[in-house]
Amino acid sequence: MSWFSHFLNSSIGQKLIMSLTGLFLILFLVVHLVGNLQLLADDGGESFNLYTRFMTSNPLIKTISYGLYFFILLHTIMGIMLKRNSQVSRGPVGYAVKKTRAVGTSGLLSSKMAWFGIIILVFLILHMYQFWLQMKMGATPMITYPGHEGEYKDLYSMVIEAFKDTTFVVIYVLSMIVIGLHLWHGFQSAFQTLGLNHKKYTPLIKWVGKAYSIIIPAGFAIIPILVYLSH
Amino acid sequence: MKLNLKIWRQKNASQKGGFQTYTVDANTHMSFLEMLDVLNESLIAKKEEPVAFEHDCREGICGACSMVIDGQPHGPWKGTTTCQLHMREFKDGDTITIEPFRARSFPVVKDLVVDRSAFDRIIQAGGYISVNTGQAPDGNSIPVVREDSSLAFEAAACIGCGACVAACPNASAMLFVSAKVSHLGLLPQGKVEQSDRVLNMVKQMDDEGFGRCSNVTACEAECPKEISVANIARLNRAYLGAALGSEKEV
Numbered sequence: 232m233s234w235f236s237h238f239l240n241s242s243i244g245q246k247l248i249m250s251l252t253g254l255f256l257i258l259f260l261v262v263h264l265v266g267n268l269q270l271l272a273d274d275g276g277e278s279f280n281l282y283t284r285f286m287t288s289n290p291l292i293k294t295i296s297y298g299l300y301f302f303i304l305l306h307t308i309m310g311i312m313l314k315r316n317s318q319v320s321r322g323p324v325g326y327a328v329k330k331t332r333a334v335g336t337s338g339l340l341s342s343k344m345a346w347f348g349i350i351i352l353v354f355l356i357l358h359m360y361q362f363w364l365q366m367k368m369g370a371t372p373m374i375t376y377p378g379h380e381g382e383y384k385d386l387y388s389m390v391i392e393a394f395k396d397t398t399f400v401v402i403y404v405l406s407m408i409v410i411g412l413h414l415w416h417g418f419q420s421a422f423q424t425l426g427l428n429h430k431k432y433t434p435l436i437k438w439v440g441k442a443y444s445i446i447i448p449a450g451f452a453i454i455p456i457l458v459y460l461s462h
Numbered sequence: 463m464k465l466n467l468k469i470w471r472q473k474n475a476s477q478k479g480g481f482q483t484y485t486v487d488a489n490t491h492m493s494f495l496e497m498l499d500v501l502n503e504s505l506i507a508k509k510e511e512p513v514a515f516e517h518d519c520r521e522g523i524c525g526a527c528s529m530v531i532d533g534q535p536h537g538p539w540k541g542t543t544t545c546q547l548h549m550r551e552f553k554d555g556d557t558i559t560i561e562p563f564r565a566r567s568f569p570v571v572k573d574l575v576v577d578r579s580a581f582d583r584i585i586q587a588g589g590y591i592s593v594n595t596g597q598a599p600d601g602n603s604i605p606v607v608r609e610d611s612s613l614a615f616e617a618a619a620c621i622g623c624g625a626c627v628a629a630c631p632n633a634s635a636m637l638f639v640s641a642k643v644s645h646l647g648l649l650p651q652g653k654v655e656q657s658d659r660v661l662n663m664v665k666q667m668d669d670e671g672f673g674r675c676s677n678v679t680a681c682e683a684e685c686p687k688e689i690s691v692a693n694i695a696r697l698n699r700a701y702l703g704a705a706l707g708s709e710k711e712v
């Protein structure tokens with residue numbers, strides 16, 4: 232093996248992959264949320280549909296989105312491998328009584344990261360099936376806007392339709408809570424993994440991490456709730 | 463005070479173990495290990511096999527007295543070893559569960575005794591300074607930044623007990639390794655070899671089968687010397703620097 236694969240297979244190298252892919256996903260969620268908030272605009276979906284056209288046709292964004300799929304897969308596979316690895320390292324006999332205390336994070340949440348991750352993964356598969364695949368398969372109705380050339384995929388109506396379904400809204404909101412729990416520990420953990428732990432800025436990182444893991448999932452969850460209540 | 467003890471008994475590494483229940487008459491002035499001594503004397507008097515547990519200094523400096531007491535390595539007190547835990551913590555009639563440290567890399571030898579030689583091999587991989595650093599006056603003649611010497615001193619408090627591994631849901635040895643790497647690498651005498659040290663100790667740690675750190679911080683919470691996870695961040699930085707920034711083999 233080359234020095235680089237040795238490095239990536241070391242415990243710290245694997246953690247570096249988790250951290251960098253996690254941070255990328257954290258950035259992505261912000262962009263995704265800003266896009267989604269246009270669903271709430273009172274224009275019959277025009278701004279949202281114009282935006283999705285831009286996001287699915289701009290070559291730079293398309294390239295980034297392939298990177299995104301790759302990073303989600305990498306984060307997921309690596310996360311499950313790490314969990315497996317921990318179970319082996321823990322050994323064949325477990326404790327009869329075990330308390331997990333922690334310092335500056337939640338011991339309960341941090342030891343359940345893989346479970347939260349698997350729930351998020353199931354949600355992502357459902358999510359991709361429901362919106363992305365339907366759009367790719369051409370199952371979306373088309374719409375035209377005065378002043379804009381050509382036909383647009385009416386993804387807006389598709390999303391609004393989906394958000395009228397009680398079961399889906401409940402699953403969606405619960406999944407957002409799980410993402411919040413994953414990031415309550417994950418956000419600051421990613422910085423610790425990178426070696427960024429310092430008296431001067433760690434309190435700020437922890438504070439931003441908590442704010443992020445409440446505001447971003449809440450932002451995603453509020454959209455289906457508002458749509459559901461107003462239809 | 464009368465106590466009920468649920469203790470893990472295991473004849474040797476190859477046989478399966480299990481819990482056995484005992485009652486013991488203790489008093490509040492005893493240390494936890496003295497309470498176990500009393501139990502063992504009564505077992506010997508009854509011609510039963512005494513409970514095997516490790517101990518040496520009985521004053522919190524050797525790190526031998528490994529055991530998990532009611533789900534916590536070294537018991538419920540913060541920043542203390544089992545030998546420093548006193549029976550005044552418990553009440554008459556309490557049931558106390560006592561188990562060995564658990565981790566694949568710490569196999570049980572007998573009862574509460576586990577084999578922690580994996581830590582010795584990690585130290586052999588780089589937890590030292592290769593040259594003779596001389597006597598105290600030689601050390602005193604080298605200028606060291608005040609903050610660095612404090613941090614190195616805090617890290618040097620690690621007694622290699624393994625409670626961090628026992629507490630960690632991943633059975634990771636990062637707190638131990640990071641304490642050694644910080645203690646030696648923050649000081650001028652140890653800086654020279656830091657890249658080799660970090661790469662070799664992490665490699666040995668991985669080869670021994672310890673788990674991957676996921677920043678749960680259970681190690682710091684249970685460490686009898688309250689070693690901070692800030693050391694783990696320092697180890698991560700040093701490893702990334704040595705692996706990506708130096709010309710050393712990874």
Ligand code: HEM
Nearest residue numbers: 250253256257307310344345348349352417420421424676
């Ligand atoms: C929206 C999607 C997701 C985001 C934003 C995200 C973010 C993060 C972040 C920032 C970390 C901390 C990394 C570190 O400690 O260095 C993390 C850890 C983790 N993630 Fe995710 N994650 C997501 C989805 C998933 C999925 C789908 C899985 C699938 C199993 C997963 C499994 C894990 C595991 C097991 C860890 C703990 C790894 C460790 O700390 O050792 N995550 N995640």
Ligand code: SF4
Nearest residue numbers: 620621623624626685
């Ligand atoms: S870091 Fe703490 S818990 Fe781990 S071996 Fe050192 S003294 Fe023991």
Ligand code: FES
Nearest residue numbers: 520524525527545
């Ligand atoms: S016997 Fe030495 S630290 Fe407890």
